[in-house]
Amino acid sequence: xxKYIFIFVLFFSVLTLNAQNLKVKxxxxxxxxxxxxxxxxxxxxxxxxxxxxxxGISNDIKGxxxxxxxxxxxxxxxxxxxxxxxIKTGIALRDEHLASADWLDSExxxxxxxxxKKVNKVVESKDNKVKINVSGDFTLKGVTKTVxxxxxxxxxxxxxxxxxxxxxxxLNVRGKFNIKLADYNVNGKAIPSKVSNEIEIEVxxxxxxx
Amino acid sequence: xxxxKSEKIMNSKxxxxxxxxxxxxLLSVILWAFYGFEILTKTSVVTEKKDELFDTVYxxxxxxxxxxxxxxxxxTGVSLFIGGIxxxxxxxxxxxxxx
Numbered sequence: 069x070x071k072y073i074f075i076f077v078l079f080f081s082v083l084t085l086n087a088q089n090l091k092v093k094x095x096x097x098x099x100x101x102x103x104x105x106x107x108x109x110x111x112x113x114x115x116x117x118x119x120x121x122x123x124g125i126s127n128d129i130k131g132x133x134x135x136x137x138x139x140x141x142x143x144x145x146x147x148x149x150x151x152x153x154x155i156k157t158g159i160a161l162r163d164e165h166l167a168s169a170d171w172l173d174s175e176x177x178x179x180x181x182x183x184x185k186k187v188n189k190v191v192e193s194k195d196n197k198v199k200i201n202v203s204g205d206f207t208l209k210g211v212t213k214t215v216x217x218x219x220x221x222x223x224x225x226x227x228x229x230x231x232x233x234x235x236x237x238x239l240n241v242r243g244k245f246n247i248k249l250a251d252y253n254v255n256g257k258a259i260p261s262k263v264s265n266e267i268e269i270e271v272x273x274x275x276x277x278x
Numbered sequence: 279x280x281x282x283k284s285e286k287i288m289n290s291k292x293x294x295x296x297x298x299x300x301x302x303x304l305l306s307v308i309l310w311a312f313y314g315f316e317i318l319t320k321t322s323v324v325t326e327k328k329d330e331l332f333d334t335v336y337x338x339x340x341x342x343x344x345x346x347x348x349x350x351x352x353x354t355g356v357s358l359f360i361g362g363i364x365x366x367x368x369x370x371x372x373x374x375x376x377x
Contacts, residue, residue, distance in 0.1 A: 108329070110336055120317045123324050125339050156339045158320040222332055229331060240332040272336045274329070 090137050091195045092237070093225045099134035100239040100275035102148065109273040111150045111180075116264040124166070128154035129273055133184065133241065140198060140221070141187040148271070149181045171254060172209055181207045182271075188216060196223045202243070208252040217245025219271075236278030244270040291368040299361025306353035309345045319346035 102109055107127040115122045133146030152174035153167050167174040183205045192199035203216040222240040224230050230238045249255070249265050288296065310316075323342045326335050 107338055108336060110338070112337055123337075125324060125337055127338060156322060158322050158324065158339070158344075159318060160321055224331070233331060238331070240329075240334065242334060272334065274332065 090140055090193075090198060090221075090223045092137060092223045094137050094223070094237055094277075096138075097134060097136045097143070098237065098239075098277050099132055100237075100277050101132045102273045102275035103130050104274060109275075110271070111148075112270045112272075113155075114268040114270070116266075122157055122162075122263070124155045124157045126150045126154040126156070129271070133239065133275065137223075141190050141200060144187050144200075144202070145184050147181060147183040148273070149179045151179055152177065177209045179207075181205075182215075183207075185214065191218060196225075197221070206245075206247060208247070209254055211252040213247070213251050215245050215247060217243050219243030233274070234276035234278075236276040238274055238276050240272075240274050242270075242272040244268060288365075289368065289370045292365050295364035295368060296361050299357040299364075302357035303354040306345075306350045306357075310347060310350040313345040316344050316346045317348070319349040320344040 104127075109127060109129045111126045111129045113122075113124045115124075129148055129150050131146060131148035133144070133148075135145070136143040152172045155163065155166060157163055157166065166172055169175070172180075184202055185204045187200045187202055189201040190198060191201055198221045200219055200221065201216060202219050203214055205212050206215045220240075220242050224238040224240075226235075226237050230236075245268075247267050247269060249263070249267060321341065321343060322339045323344060324337050325340050326337055328335055
């Protein structure tokens with residue numbers, strides 16, 4: 069009986085270990101930079117207000133992510149940043165308010181950043197795709213707090229299709245997490261009660277390693 | 279319509295100014311409806327695009343003007359206000375009627 073239990077546990081342990089690896093041609097540590105000039109990369113925030121829901125988008129997300137292909141969950145690190153002034157909400161006047169000292173104060177704190185700290189859990193893994201729960205330091209208006217969210221990482225080895233986009237292997241990272249504005253001293257002195265405290269942030273970026 | 283038909287209440291210039299202001303107000307409401315009854319006026323909109331390579335959808339902003347309720351109320355209010363002012367300015371003076 070104990071023998072069967074041992075085999076059962078060993079079988080699932082091997083599966084779990086395998087699940088942390090990406091099945092791709094590349095070997096060793098890979099570093100991907102995210103600097104897409106075509107406007108494909110995006111960081112989006114969603115906020116509920118009394119009048120209507122606000123969607124803010126920045127297509128100016130920059131940074132890099134690196135990891136060892138053989139053990140992504142243990143080696144993942146990286147940092148992404150978004151200039152506050154690049155966030156567009158659809159109304160020019162509202163964009164100005166958002167960047168003003170009353171809200172995000174872009175003069176004093178020009179960038180919003182997210183730095184990967186650790187992978188908490190591998191949620192799902194299949195071939196070149198891994199779904200992971202990641203913790204990281206999110207910095208907004210000079211305040212840094214640890215946040216976590218679920219991200220999907222898709223690795224594409226260089227091929228004829230990827231070459232049309234960029235040189236080298238491509239990496240797509242997409243995921244979302246929530247923050248509370250009050251945690252970052254974003255109170256909106258002008259119209260404090262009109263914007264929800266809870267903000268959902270979504271990232272969808274593609275980078276290359278050459 | 280009854281008011282417009284009555285010569286005693288409005289002269290032809292008053293009729294034109296009142297009808298014009300009502301038409302401008304109606305036009306702004308029609309524009310609001312045409313742009314999808316948005317609450318706030320916008321200068322760009324979020325559109326979704328498909329990334330075939332990664333089989334995912336991403337969002338981009340595109341420059342597009344959207345006529346919102348705020349602008350509708352402003353245009354309606356201003357046109358009705360101007361129409362009202364003109365109604366009184368263009369009122370036929372009693373002395374000229376008597377003459």
